[in-house]
Amino acid sequence: MxxxxxxxxxxxxxxxxxxxxxxxxxxxxxxxxxxxxxxxxxxxxxxxxxxxxxxxxxxxxxxxxxxxxxxxxxxxxxxxxxxxxxxxxxxxxxxxxxxxxxxxxxxxxxxxxxxxxxxxxxxxxxxxxxxxxxxxxxxxxxxxxxxxxxxxxxxxxxxxxxxxxxxxxxxxVYGPRQSAHGEAGVVSIFNDKIKANGDIFIEGDGLQTRDFVxxxxxxxxxxxxxxxxxxxxxxxxSTNTDISILKLFNTMKKYSGYEKDAFHKEARKGDIRNSRLDNNKLLKNTSWKPEYTLDQGLKEYLDK
Missing domain, CATH: 3.40.50.720 (NAD(P)-binding Rossmann-like Domain)
Structure with missing residues (x-):
């Protein structure tokens, strides 16, 4: 072994x-x-x-x-x-x-x-x-x-x-066991607020995009x-796909039954506007392929 x-x-x-x-x-x-x-x-x-x-x-x-x-x-x-x-x-x-x-x-x-x-x-x-x-x-x-x-x-x-x-x-990266405290990912922060029926804040206009895996x-x-x-x-x-933070929020809202609207606050200084990673090298050189779309991952995560 x-x-x-x-x-x-x-x-x-x-x-x-x-x-x-x-x-x-x-x-x-x-x-x-x-x-x-x-x-x-x-x-x-x-x-x-x-x-x-x-x-x-x-x-x-x-x-x-x-x-x-x-x-x-x-x-x-x-x-x-x-x-x-x-x-x-x-x-x-x-x-x-x-x-x-x-x-x-x-x-x-x-x-x-x-x-x-x-x-x-x-x-x-x-x-x-x-x-x-x-x-x-x-x-x-x-x-x-x-x-x-x-x-x-x-x-x-x-x-x-x-x-x-x-x-x-x-x-x-997002998913089960991710803490919503400290330098947490936005998915876990949103999930924590959704479960507590708390207020959710989005930085800037929410149109900045990220690649979630x-x-x-x-x-x-x-x-x-x-x-x-x-x-x-x-x-x-990565999944080599991107989504805006605003659309991410609306997707999580739909799957979780959360009823509140998000509040917008000042954008973070120096924040990168758009980020996505090309995963073709990993796909071509290994047997790996992503098994979860963002929708599938969010549904499983929100069910936990």
Whole structure:
């Protein structure tokens, strides 16, 4: 039985990735410091859990030495754009220094492959829509920059030390277990307000567009890119479709029975107007394909 180590394994995406590997009879190890992860996401499942901060090289090495994972799915990260602006050093420690710890141990213990979770934020203001993997990267925040720097470290470890990798740049991920607190996605924020029958606020005119991808499609991409014969590639993970925030609200309103109208507030400064990721490279090079349209994903999510 092969082993997979999922950093951030108790988190929103990480716990779904764990579910996907369990479904395929892998031995699953989750490492999480539970700062944003939730142990309830993995309780009762056949998962070996380690409460570890991946900045702690000594504890992390002990885990690698004892478990010797075949694959590492690296999801643990500081993911808040606003927090990255407020505390640039912490963002760099979590997203760059901790990643180097992981890469050093992948090298030392001959891990077959690392799958790294990156982000559409590396593109900054897109030079074209949809954004393609070969497009210019110009992140607007420390978060986007730390993720892009992480990508470059991974490529360097591949060139110098033969560490195999796949980098996945996510569009806007949504689905069950996503917290509506902190730097949450707009879908989870709307869902939280809908369930509480609270007021919903849309920034600006609501005509800004985003590409939303269901978390189960993201977990599928992680599983496929780890286990298929693919290495040293960068892929966008998306549905390659976009929707305005206003239309998103109206769709969720229709499916949930929410009766209030949304309020509009001032647009966020520096907000990207339109964002969509081209997923053709992932479709052509792997067996992955999105199983959920936005309508299907929202219906399943709102039913939970």
């Amino acid at each position: 092969k082993k997979v180590l999922i950093t951030g394994g108790a988190g929103f995406i990480g716990s779904h990735v764990a579910d996907r590997f369990l479904l395929n009879n892998y031995e699953v190890i989750a490492a999480d410091n539970l700062v944003t992860g939730n142990i309830d996401n993995i309780n009762g499942k056949n998962i070996k859990f380690f409460n570890i901060d991946i900045r702690d090289r000594e504890k992390l090495e002990e885990l690698f030495k004892n478990e010797k994972p075949d694959y590492v799915i690296h999801l643990a990260a500081q993911v808040s754009v606003s927090s990255s602006v407020e505390d640039v050093l912490y963002d760099a420690e979590e997203n760059i220094t901790a990643l180097i710890n992981i890469l050093e141990l992948c090298k030392k213990y001959n891990t077959e492959k690392i799958v790294f979770s990156s982000t559409a934020a590396v593109y900054g203001i897109p030079e074209e829509v949809p954004s393609r993997e070969a497009n210019k990267t110009a992140p607007l925040s420390p978060y986007g920059l730390s993720k892009l720097t992480g990508e470059e470290y991974i490529k360097m470890y591949s060139r110098l030390f033969g560490v195999n990798y796949v980098i996945l740049r996510y569009a806007n 269901y978390v189960k499609d993201v977990s599928g991409a992680n599983y496929i890119c780890a286990t298929e014969d693919i290495k040293n590639e960068t892929f966008n993970v």
